[in-house]
Structures are given as C-alpha cells and as structure tokens.
Amino acid sequence: MMNLKFNQEGLIPVIVQDYKTGEIRMFAWANQEALEKTLQTGYAHYYSRSRRSIWKKGETSGELQRVVEIRVDCDEDALLYIVEQEKNIACHTGERNCFFRGIDGEKVKKVLPFETLQRLQEVIKSRIEEKRENSYTYKLYTQGEDRVLQKFGEEAVESLIALKNGEKEPIKAELSDMLYHMLLMLTIKNVDVCEVLEELASRFKG
Amino acid sequence: MMNLKFNQEGLIPVIVQDYKTGEIRMFAWANQEALEKTLQTGYAHYYSRSRRSIWKKGETSGELQRVVEIRVDCDEDALLYIVEQEKNIACHTGERNCFFRGIDGEKVKKVLPFETLQRLQEVIKSRIEEKRENSYTYKLYTQGEDRVLQKFGEEAVESLIALKNGEKEPIKAELSDMLYHMLLMLTIKNVDVCEVLEELASRFKG
Known part of the structure; x- marks a missing residue:
C-alpha cells in the first residue's frame, strides 16, 4: 500500500465513481480504518465527520457499493473508489448520485457523452419492464426480435451510406439510430452494453 | 447560485471530470474567488493551499480546462467541474489525469467501460498520425475508406447473426469489431465519437 497522506483530522477525501456509467456517485471521507475495511470486505466504507464514526455505505438501505478498484492521486492525498452501485441509488435523498443539481440549483437533466450508452440501456430496460404502451x-x-434485428440492420446500412457520403449530421443521426437498436437488441438478449465495452477495452492498450 | 458551504479555511473540494471520457482528471480545492473566476472566464480556477493563492489551471503549461458545467452535491459542500482538457494532460507529472496509480502504487492500465469508445478513438488517431507501420x-x-466501410458492413452483419443466435461471447466479439471499425471510419471522416453520443443523448430523457 502507498504512503497515503491523511489530513490533520486523519481523513482523506474519496471520490466515488460508477464503474459502468462513469457518473460521480458521491464525495465522502475515509480514515485509515474505513479504507482497511473497504479493502478487506470489498464494499465501500467511509468516515462520517458529523457522527464521528465509520459507516458502511448501504448497510441499512441496501444501497451497497461494491468496490471494483481503488486509485490514488499523484499527491497521495485523495482516493478514487470505482464502484458498482446496488439499487442504482447512491444519495441519501434517493437520487442516483449526489451531484444532481447545477450551480444554479436546478436539477440536471443532461446526460453526458461517456454515460450515454449505459444510461440509455437503463431507460430501454425500464420501458420494457413497465410495458409502457x-x-x-x-x-x-412487442413486435419481436426479428423486427428489432431488421431495424438494426437497416440502420447499419444507412450508417454506412452516411459515412460514405461524409456529412457530419447524417453520420451522427444514423449511427445514433444504429446504436439505439443495438442497445434494444442487447437488452432483449440480456447482455449489458458494459460487457461489450469491456471486451472492446480488453483489445487495446490505452 | 446556491448557498455553498465552504469549510473553516474558506475552501470547497472540487472533483474535476472530463466531459468526453468521464475520467477523473484531478481533485482540487476552490474558494469563493476561484469559483467566481471560473464562472466568469469559463476556465477552471482553484485555490492552492500550499501557495495560498488562486491559480488558473494551465496558465503557464497551456493545459487549460474549459468548464462545460458545474454541479453541486446534495450537501452543497462539494463541487464537480465537468471540463474539456487542453492537451489531454491534467497532472503536473505529465500524466493525462492525477489518478494514474492503484492503491498498490502500480500504474493503472485498465480502461474503464465508460471511457472505452473515446479512449480507443484517441488511440486510432495516434496510430494514423504516427503512421505506425x-x-x-x-x-x-492506408487501404482506403471503401475497405474500412466494407469491414464495418461485414462486422455489422456478423453482429446481426450473433445477436440472432443469442450467445453472449460472439455478441461481445462481433459488436466490438463493429464498434472498432465505426471508430476508425469516424476518425477518417473527422467526427468525434463524442458528437455521436451527444446526438444519441439528446434523443432521450434520462
């Protein structure tokens, strides 16, 4: 383990990022003991400055954070927990993450580029589960997987034509259509887009 | 603006996340003035606790951070700057971000799911610029865009067949191939995959 620099209260800041979406789930603090418990159990533990005690995230709510990886910053005075979030809720307000408002106080609606595929697949899953008419x-x-596959194939061909023509707007539009139908088809086949991206990532050196 | 809670030193922690890749570029601190300068100029300013002064990130190195958006956490005591990083370097060590080591001190090689497409397109661009034989x-x-398009089309058809068959490993493999050739073709046409994802994100409510 590295020689981490805890502050004068014995604490180190922890950024908590989602493994799949990349969203910042929380910002919290750890002391040595919280970090050790996190490493031992594989689940995120923090130190509460108000309660002056260690807490295991989600212990009562079930909103546990499985820690995939921990990274340390260059100065060794900040940690990054990369986590899988149980129940898809990290904030005590019931929001999916704690950073749900802009500096103007308004709720953030924007989906960021890096989280788009994963978040869209979440929406697709919920539309199907809710049977939203x-x-x-x-x-x-409801038209069945052959129809979805047919749409995927059509959009792939239209993407190919748009790429050949080389104009940006049709390229963006057709590839968006293709990716959407890819996500729907993956959902039907119970494959998480994250698993595809893991496979792709494993093939190259960053 | 929200009623932010600065600590007893007048500071608030700032998580700095890349708009395109989602990677955590840095962790830093701001005071009221640094935040105001950030909002006024659109470029990230911080407060250096060691130098006891405001600094504009990249002022001398050119590694500026254009701030796309600022978010606030539920307790109003932490900020998230979402930035576009000039020169693709954020760390004073010359690394692309400050969290380049694991808790074991080893350099991190793993590319995370959410950053995969953007990071792979970066690699593709550099292979072409370097003319790596x-x-x-x-x-x-070097075989030309029709050959790349042909490969993209082949991989789309193979993806379709794999999706129809429904076995996870071929689905992951064929879609990875298709996405790789999509990224190469986008690169040839000077379209950033981020622009495609922005288009896709604009079509749904998260």
Whole structure:
C-alpha cells in the first residue's frame, strides 16, 4: 500500500465513481480504518465527520457499493473508489448520485457523452419492464426480435451510406439510430452494453 | 447560485471530470474567488493551499480546462467541474489525469467501460498520425475508406447473426469489431465519437 497522506483530522477525501456509467456517485471521507475495511470486505466504507464514526455505505438501505478498484492521486492525498452501485441509488435523498443539481440549483437533466450508452440501456430496460404502451421502445419490443434485428440492420446500412457520403449530421443521426437498436437488441438478449465495452477495452492498450 | 458551504479555511473540494471520457482528471480545492473566476472566464480556477493563492489551471503549461458545467452535491459542500482538457494532460507529472496509480502504487492500465469508445478513438488517431507501420489500424487506414466501410458492413452483419443466435461471447466479439471499425471510419471522416453520443443523448430523457 502507498504512503497515503491523511489530513490533520486523519481523513482523506474519496471520490466515488460508477464503474459502468462513469457518473460521480458521491464525495465522502475515509480514515485509515474505513479504507482497511473497504479493502478487506470489498464494499465501500467511509468516515462520517458529523457522527464521528465509520459507516458502511448501504448497510441499512441496501444501497451497497461494491468496490471494483481503488486509485490514488499523484499527491497521495485523495482516493478514487470505482464502484458498482446496488439499487442504482447512491444519495441519501434517493437520487442516483449526489451531484444532481447545477450551480444554479436546478436539477440536471443532461446526460453526458461517456454515460450515454449505459444510461440509455437503463431507460430501454425500464420501458420494457413497465410495458409502457406509448413508448417506441416498448412497441418495437412487442413486435419481436426479428423486427428489432431488421431495424438494426437497416440502420447499419444507412450508417454506412452516411459515412460514405461524409456529412457530419447524417453520420451522427444514423449511427445514433444504429446504436439505439443495438442497445434494444442487447437488452432483449440480456447482455449489458458494459460487457461489450469491456471486451472492446480488453483489445487495446490505452 | 446556491448557498455553498465552504469549510473553516474558506475552501470547497472540487472533483474535476472530463466531459468526453468521464475520467477523473484531478481533485482540487476552490474558494469563493476561484469559483467566481471560473464562472466568469469559463476556465477552471482553484485555490492552492500550499501557495495560498488562486491559480488558473494551465496558465503557464497551456493545459487549460474549459468548464462545460458545474454541479453541486446534495450537501452543497462539494463541487464537480465537468471540463474539456487542453492537451489531454491534467497532472503536473505529465500524466493525462492525477489518478494514474492503484492503491498498490502500480500504474493503472485498465480502461474503464465508460471511457472505452473515446479512449480507443484517441488511440486510432495516434496510430494514423504516427503512421505506425506494424499497426492493424494504420494498415487498414492506408487501404482506403471503401475497405474500412466494407469491414464495418461485414462486422455489422456478423453482429446481426450473433445477436440472432443469442450467445453472449460472439455478441461481445462481433459488436466490438463493429464498434472498432465505426471508430476508425469516424476518425477518417473527422467526427468525434463524442458528437455521436451527444446526438444519441439528446434523443432521450434520462
């Protein structure tokens, strides 16, 4: 283990990032003991400055954080926990993460580029589970997988034509369509897009 | 602006995340003035606890951080700057981000799921710029765009067949191939995969 620099209260800041979406789930603090418990158990532990005690995230709520990896910053005075979030809720307010408002106080609606595929697949899953009648996704889903595959194939061909033509707007539009249908088809086959991206990542050196 | 809680030193922690890749570029601190300068200029400013002064990130190195968005956590005592990083370097060590080591002190090699497409496109760009002879990417690139498009089309069809068959490993393998050739073709056409993901994200409510 590295020679971590804890502050005068014996604490080190912890950034908590989601392994799949990349969103910042929380910001918290750890002391030596919280870090050791995290390493021993594989689940995120922090130090509460208000309660002056160690806490295991999600111990009562079930919103546990399985720690995939811990990284340390260049000065060795900040930690990054990369986690898988149980129940998809990290904030005590019930929000999926603690950074749900902008500096203006308004709730953030924007989905960021890096989280787009994973978050869209979440939406697709929920449309199907809810059987939402007025949803394009649910309607297409009910038409069966051959119809979804046919749409995927059509959009792949349209993407190819747009790429050949080389104009940016059609390229963006057609590839978006193709990726959406890819996500729907992956959902039908119970494959998480994260698993595809893991496979792709394993093939190259960053 | 929200009623932010600065600590007894007048500081608030700032998580700095890349807009495109989602990687955590840095962890730093701001005071009221650093935050105001960030909002006024659109470029990240911080407070250095060692130098006891405001600093503009990249002022001398050129490694500026254009701030796309600022988010605030539920307790209003932590900030998230979402930035575009000039020169793709954020750490004073010359690394692309400050969290380049694991808790064991070893340099991190793993590319995380959410950053995979953007990071792979970076690699593809560099292979082409370097004209790296022993690279599959560079060789395929030199065969011309029709050959790349043909490969993209082949891999899309193979993906379709794998999805129809429904076995996870071929699905992951074929879609990885298709996405790789999509990234190469986007690179040839000077489209950033981030632009495609922005288009896709604009189509759904998260």
